[in-house]
Structures are given as structure tokens and as C-alpha cells.
Amino acid sequence: MGHxxxxxxxxxxxxxxxxxxxxxxxxxTRTTVLTTDLVTARMFEAHGIATRFLAxxxxxxxADPTLDEFARRDVRLASEREDRRLxxxxxxxxxxxxxxxxxxxxxxxxxxxxxxxxxxGLARLIHATARIFGCATAHLGEGVLPGTxxxxxxxxxxxxxxxIRSETPADRALLDSALAAALALGAGRAYLPQRVVFPPSLxxxxxxxxxxxxxxxxxxxxxxxxAWCEAVRCREPDARSAPRQLPEAPFVAVLLQxxxxxxxxxxxxxxxxxxxxxxxxxxxxxxxGLAERVAVVRPARGATAMLDGLACLPHDAAPVVAATAAxxxxxxxxxxxVGALAGTPTLCLGRAFWARDGLATTTTLARxxxxxxxxxxxxxxxxxxxxxxxxxxxxxxxCDGARxxxxxxxxxxxxxEALLARAAPPPPPVRYESGPSWPADSDEGx
Numbered sequence: 001m002g003h004x005x006x007x008x009x010x011x012x013x014x015x016x017x018x019x020x021x022x023x024x025x026x027x028x029t030r031t032t033v034l035t036t037d038l039v040t041a042r043m044f045e046a047h048g049i050a051t052r053f054l055a056x057x058x059x060x061x062x063a064d065p066t067l068d069e070f071a072r073r074d075v076r077l078a079s080e081r082e083d084r085r086l087x088x089x090x091x092x093x094x095x096x097x098x099x100x101x102x103x104x105x106x107x108x109x110x111x112x113x114x115x116x117x118x119x120x121g122l123a124r125l126i127h128a129t130a131r132i133f134g135c136a137t138a139h140l141g142e143g144v145l146p147g148t149x150x151x152x153x154x155x156x157x158x159x160x161x162x163x164i165r166s167e168t169p170a171d172r173a174l175l176d177s178a179l180a181a182a183l184a185l186g187a188g189r190a191y192l193p194q195r196v197v198f199p200p201s202l203x204x205x206x207x208x209x210x211x212x213x214x215x216x217x218x219x220x221x222x223x224x225x226x227a228w229c230e231a232v233r234c235r236e237p238d239a240r241s242a243p244r245q246l247p248e249a250p251f252v253a254v255l256l257q258x259x260x261x262x263x264x265x266x267x268x269x270x271x272x273x274x275x276x277x278x279x280x281x282x283x284x285x286x287x288x289g290l291a292e293r294v295a296v297v298r299p300a301r302g303a304t305a306m307l308d309g310l311a312c313l314p315h316d317a318a319p320v321v322a323a324t325a326a327x328x329x330x331x332x333x334x335x336x337x338v339g340a341l342a343g344t345p346t347l348c349l350g351r352a353f354w355a356r357d358g359l360a361t362t363t364t365l366a367r368x369x370x371x372x373x374x375x376x377x378x379x380x381x382x383x384x385x386x387x388x389x390x391x392x393x394x395x396x397x398x399c400d401g402a403r404x405x406x407x408x409x410x411x412x413x414x415x416x417e418a419l420l421a422r423a424a425p426p427p428p429p430v431r432y433e434s435g436p437s438w439p440a441d442s443d444e445g446x
Contacts, residue, residue: 002111010224010227042204054097097125111420112416115138145396148396268349330347330348332349334352349364
């Protein structure tokens with residue numbers, strides 16, 4: 001029986017972790033949950049999910065240069081500039097957890113370590129530690145289409161393995177159904193019944209408040225408590241519809257992202273601000289005679305300045321806008337993949353794992369006008385359809401992270417069990433023959 005470790009889930013991943021844990025246990029797989037913050041640990045415990053809490057060590061940490069890479073990642077996620085004080089704090093925070101993490105792997109030694117949307121320094125430290133101990137790793141993250149999760153053995157987004165050219169034939173039916181599902185925003189799926197989530201008790205709030213200074217800070221604690229309270233508000237899936245007023249065709253779309261988006265902070269070099277990206281797109285569109293036909297899709301969170309004369313659409317409108325625009329410009333928003341499915345010319349100013357084989361053009365602010373004109377002249381070919389088919393079939397699993405369904409959970413379980421078959425193959429059958437045992441019958445070589 002293999003051992004799967006669900007590492008560092010957050011409150012936002014409660015539904016997926018809970019459903020996956022129950023499925024794996026029912027299928028006879030030993031499964032444990034390793035939490036890395038007290039709010040998540042208490043929430044899971046309050047709902048009957050036993051966890052192993054990665055408690056920080058109490059002694060003053062010593063300098064460890066092997067943690068520099070992970071500390072710099074945390075600083076980059078927290079701030080646009082590298083601050084020595086923040087770097088020192090991040091380094092000390094990781095150093096107090098590195099020894100307990102090693103002890104956990106020494107005593108438990110899982111066969112497969114699974115993480116969810118994990119890109120911070122601690123998550124990468126868990127990944128590196130697992131590899132040192134010879135454990136297989138599996139990473140799940142937000143997919144490029146609504147109701148999907150990307151999967152990989154090394155990480156998500158910019159931490160993924162370099163793609164291997166696939167010989168998967170193009171599946172036009174799969175691509176058409178994927179585009180239809182994206183435009184419907186995942187509507188019509190048979191979700192599992194939502195589990196009742198209990199609110200944090202007074203004891204939870206007090207305990208996490210006093211533990212906050214050594215658990216990431218009171219700001220991080222407040223965000224986690226807010227996420228817990230949000231999970232309590234059990235709602236049915238929204239009956240979303242296409243935006244009422246799309247700009248008059250043809251138009252150029254800009255998909256904005258929050259400035260603290262990990263894809264922006266980690267996978268883009270000197271990313272432009274939202275205002276700079278919109279201004280550059282307007283100049284590029286003007287060169288094509290579309291100066292006043294630029295539509296802006298707002299990010300999921302964070303305020304953006306008022307954009308006079310431009311159509312501003314909500315975050316949920318991104319799939320429809322990307323599919324109907326004459327061209328799409330973004331830093332590296334995964335929702336732009338819908339544009340590639342629809343044959344819309346797509347330009348990225350940052351690295352995106354799906355932006356390969358001509359599905360998107362990597363550009364800069366200075367080259368945006370020329371690259372936009374060149375992209376408008378290209379058409380989708382069969383090689384690009386093969387790449388899109390491989391991305392959707394081999395690099396994604398069709399499961400909604402917030403509202404998992406039976407089919408999607410089965411896809412994740414099948415993937416993990418395939419990893420377990422290689423990481424922890426079953427022992428050979430025990431030999432037995434009826435009748436008395438004789439010394440001459442024993443195999444001396446055994």
C-alpha cells in the first residue's frame with residue numbers, strides 16, 4: 001500500500017483536499033495531510049481531517065545558504081523590489097521549518113508528495129526535500145480553462161518541466177468541446193454536493209492570533225481567516241452568462257492580471273503595470289486602425305484605474321472576450337489560451353507554459369506593434385492543434401478545484417495511482433504449497 005502526502009494545502013483548497021483524501025482512502029491508499037500554517041490546521045481538524053502540523057523549531061536558526069533560492073522567491077512574491085530586510089526575514093522563517101520538514105520525511109517517508117497551487121518558497125523547499133528523499137512529486141494548479149487543473153511532476157506554470165514534443169494527434173472534437181465549455185464557464189457539470197463548512201470558533205481565532213507572529217504574520221493570518229469565513233458561505237454555482245455588451249468588432253482585448261499574481265511576479269521579467277500594458281496596446285491597435293476599439297478585462301482582484309474611452313469588462317468575461325477579439329494581449333494570463341483555441345492571435349509579455357509552437361507570440365512593449373501586425377497575418381495549423389490537444393489531454397485534468405466532481409477526482413486518483421505503481425510497486429506474491437515442509441524442498445539460495 002503506497003503512501004500519499006498532501007502537502008501544504010490552504011483553506012482555499014479545502015474542498016479539493018477533502019474530496020481527494022476521502023477517495024484515496026476508500027481506494028486503500030494511505031494518505032496524510034501536512035499543514036504548514038495554524039489556521040489551515042485548525043480548520044481541517046474542525047472538520048474531522050487529521051493533519052500533521054509542520055511546527056517551526058524553537059531555537060534560533062543558523063545561516064543556511066541552501067535556502068537562499070527559496071527565500072528570494074518569497075521576497076519576489078511579496079514585493080516588487082528585493083529588500084534585504086525582507087530577505088533576511090524570509091530566510092529565517094524558512095530556516096525554522098527546514099529541520100522539522102527533514103524530520104517529517106525521515107519518519108514518514110511518503111511515496112508521492114502532492115501540492116496545490118504551490119509556488120512559494122516553502123512549497124519549493126518541500127518539493128526539493130521530497131526529491132532528495134527519493135519521493136515522487138505531483139503538482140496541481142489552476143488550469144487554463146474553467147473547470148480544469150494543470151498537472152505536472154515538477155511544478156505549475158513557470159516551474160513545470162520543459163515540455164516534450166508530443167505525437168498526440170489533433171482531436172478537433174476535444175478542442176471544440178473545450179472551447180464550448182470555456183465559453184460556458186464550466187456550467188452544466190455534475191458537481192459533488194457541497195460539504196457544510198463550520199465557521200472558526202473563538203478558540204480558533206484566539207489561538208491563531210497569538211501564533212501569528214511565528215506563523216507568517218498577522219496579515220497572512222487575517223487573509224486565511226477571511227478565506228475560512230468565505231468557505232462557510234455555501235453557495236450554488238453561479239448562473240453566469242456572456243457579458244451583455246461586447247465592443248463592436250473588430251477589437252483588441254487586454255487581459256489584465258493582479259500585480260501580485262505569482263505568474264506576473266515569478267514568470268515575467270520587469271512586467272509592465274496595468275496602465276503601461278493598456279497604453280502600449282492602444283498604440284499597437286492604433287497602427288492597425290483600431291485605436292478606439294480596445295477592450296480591457298479587469299483582474300480578479302485589485303483595483304485598476306478608470307480607463308476613459310475603453311470598454312471595461314469583468315474578470316469572468318475573459319473567455320468570451322478572448323474568443324471573439326481580433327487579438328489578445330496579456331502578460332501571461334492562462335485565460336488567453338481560450339483565444340488560442342478560437343484561433344485568436346495572442347501575444348504574451350511573460351513566460352507561459354502553454355505559449356509554445358505558435359500558440360502565442362512572446363513580445364515586449366517596444367515590439368508590440370510589429371508583433372501584433374505579424375500575429376494577425378498567421379493562421380492556426382495542424383501542428384498547433386496537436387499541441388493544444390496534448391495540453392488539454394496530457395497536461396490537464398478536467399476537475400474544478402473549488403467544486404470537484406466524480407470524474408475529475410477519478411482522473412487525479414488515476415494519475416496518482418500510476419505514480420504510486422512506479423514509486424511503490426506492490427511486493428511479489430508470497431510462495432506457499434500445501435503439504436509438509438522438507439529440508440530438501442527449501443531453496444538454499446533464498
